[in-house]
Amino acid sequence: MTAALALLSRDLRLGLRQSIDVAIVVLFFLAAGILFPFAVGPAPGTLSQIAGGVVLVMAALAALLSLDRLYQPDYEDGSLDGLILAPLSLEVVALIKALAHWLSTGLPLIVVAPLLALMLNLPTEAYLPMLVALGLATPILSLLGGLGAALTLGSRRGGVLLTFIILPLYVPVLIFAVAAIDAARLGFDGQENFLLILAGLALASLALTPWATASALRQAVG
Amino acid sequence: MHRFANPGRFLRLADRLQPWLVTATMIAFAAGLYYALFHSPADYQQGETVRIMYIHVPAAWMALFAYCTIALASACALIWRHPLADVAAEAASPLGAGFTLIALVSGSLWGKPMWGTFWVWDARLTSFLLLFFLYLGHIALGQAFDDRQRGRRAAAILALVGAINVPIIKFSVDWWNTLHQPASIMRMGGPAIDPSMLVPLLLMAVAFQLFFFAALIARMKAELLSARLRTAMFNRLRAGTAGSAG
Numbered sequence: 001m002t003a004a005l006a007l008l009s010r011d012l013r014l015g016l017r018q019s020i021d022v023a024i025v026v027l028f029f030l031a032a033g034i035l036f037p038f039a040v041g042p043a044p045g046t047l048s049q050i051a052g053g054v055v056l057v058m059a060a061l062a063a064l065l066s067l068d069r070l071y072q073p074d075y076e077d078g079s080l081d082g083l084i085l086a087p088l089s090l091e092v093v094a095l096i097k098a099l100a101h102w103l104s105t106g107l108p109l110i111v112v113a114p115l116l117a118l119m120l121n122l123p124t125e126a127y128l129p130m131l132v133a134l135g136l137a138t139p140i141l142s143l144l145g146g147l148g149a150a151l152t153l154g155s156r157r158g159g160v161l162l163t164f165i166i167l168p169l170y171v172p173v174l175i176f177a178v179a180a181i182d183a184a185r186l187g188f189d190g191q192e193n194f195l196l197i198l199a200g201l202a203l204a205s206l207a208l209t210p211w212a213t214a215s216a217l218r219q220a221v222g
Numbered sequence: 223m224h225r226f227a228n229p230g231r232f233l234r235l236a237d238r239l240q241p242w243l244v245t246a247t248m249i250a251f252a253a254g255l256y257y258a259l260f261h262s263p264a265d266y267q268q269g270e271t272v273r274i275m276y277i278h279v280p281a282a283w284m285a286l287f288a289y290c291t292i293a294l295a296s297a298c299a300l301i302w303r304h305p306l307a308d309v310a311a312e313a314a315s316p317l318g319a320g321f322t323l324i325a326l327v328s329g330s331l332w333g334k335p336m337w338g339t340f341w342v343w344d345a346r347l348t349s350f351l352l353l354f355f356l357y358l359g360h361i362a363l364g365q366a367f368d369d370r371q372r373g374r375r376a377a378a379i380l381a382l383v384g385a386i387n388v389p390i391i392k393f394s395v396d397w398w399n400t401l402h403q404p405a406s407i408m409r410m411g412g413p414a415i416d417p418s419m420l421v422p423l424l425l426m427a428v429a430f431q432l433f434f435f436a437a438l439i440a441r442m443k444a445e446l447l448s449a450r451l452r453t454a455m456f457n458r459l460r461a462g463t464a465g466s467a468g
Contacts, residue, residue, distance in 0.1 A: 147383065151376045155366035165359035165380060168352045169387050172394035179398075201390070212383050215300070219375045 003088045004096055011100035021069065025105050026112055029062040033116045044121045051120035052130055052181030053174075058116070059109050059134060060170055061163070063141040066105050068159045070097055070149045075220065084221055094213035098139075098146040106138030126185040129195065133177035136198040140173050143209040150216035173201055227305055229446050236439045243436040250429035257422035274332040276422055280430040281324040285353060288318030288434065292360070293385035296378035306442070308374035311381060312364050313441035317434060319357035326350055349395040356384045
């Protein structure tokens with residue numbers, strides 16, 4: 001437990017010292033989202049229709065583009081070998097790393113998401129489901145992304161490859177998150193059901209991805 | 223299974239099997255295509271375009287079968303460290319991607335006369351598109367490392383994660399949208415297709431299946447032989463430099 005907390009605080013401190021990295025992720029999220037009104041036109045009806053989807057897609061891209069910092073520095077300077085030797089199972093390491101990534105990118109994205117939603121004219125009643133959906137979707141992204149980062153460790157063009165192999169796995173999350181937002185926006189019942197499915201997906205990835213990530217890390221170090 | 227862990231033994235067996243498989247594939251394709259193109263009726267609604275089915279449906283079956291093969295081979299590679307299993311998974315991946323592409327393109331060409339458009343975001347088309355991306359990701363990850371073994375092991379983990387995800391993706395996309403006709407071969411109460419069409423379809427399915435095995439063995443052979451060639455060239459180079467140094 002102490003070791004796990006030490007690892008978490010180390011990762012968070014390292015993240016905070018380069019807080020510009022967090023800021024860039026948040027700025028990317030906002031700037032890329034703001035491209036959409038220029039692309040589809042400023043009509044409020046159109047924008048409110050796509051707002052939920054744009055927020056979810058941009059959150060995915062922002063979270064995945066920041067993943068190259070998750071294991072790469074540790075891999076390059078040899079800390080990863082230390083982590084493998086540490087009295088901490090590698091599955092727990094994978095979990096802690098994903099948690100640190102979520103705290104330093106997922107959480108800031110959730111905080112600024114209402115701002116993007118506001119500029120894209122999302123109806124008021126859809127804010128709460130959007131925030132809950134993001135709260136469930138971003139941990140999935142951090143967990144899957146951690147797996148992708150471990151798999152592509154030491155590869156050529158790791159970042160783009162990582163995004164490419166993880167995005168198809170993100171489709172179910174996207175479908176149910178946007179379904180919940182749309183149900184709220186259009187006043188249908190059943191947004192709770194979509195959020196429950198999303199919670200199920202989050203729990204499943206929480207239970208399963210650390211094993212796959214740990215085994216990928218073992219191979220990366222050899 | 224571990225009997226064939228020896229690449230030499232596998233190569234000898236493959237050499238003996240290969241001609242038979244290739245011959246059987248050619249015969250099955252000849253018979254299947256003859257039946258499909260000349261000896262089966264045109265559909266009373268769809269006309270001659272129904273013949274696209276004899277390519278489209280077996281390709282779609284094989285796309286799924288190839289992914290199952292990859293997942294199974296990857297599991298063998300990770301659990302037992304079977305030295306040929308990850309070669310098999312790597313060799314099967316481009317084949318599966320090819321079948322998926324054939325299914326997508328033939329489906330799109332079939333969709334134009336039937337639905338009036340090349341592409342609709344229908345559940346099955348969409349999940350096949352995602353399957354195609356899973357294949358491409360698997361191939362790309364396998365090729366992304368200078369150390370081939372590392373690439374194969376990483377791809378094996380990705381294949382297993384993908385295998386867990388394929389049903390989830392399928393379910394979510396099905397729920398998301400459905401416009402495609404429901405399954406008509408594999409369903410309760412027997413096939414809903416006339417025997418005159420079922421026979422060529424099954425013949426084509428057998429032909430595709432045989433082609434998959436023939437191509438898989440050929441690709442595995444090529445990979446094993448090129449690995450041997452690399453080792454031989456490396457040894458010769460090393461012997462050469464040792465000789466000149468001595």
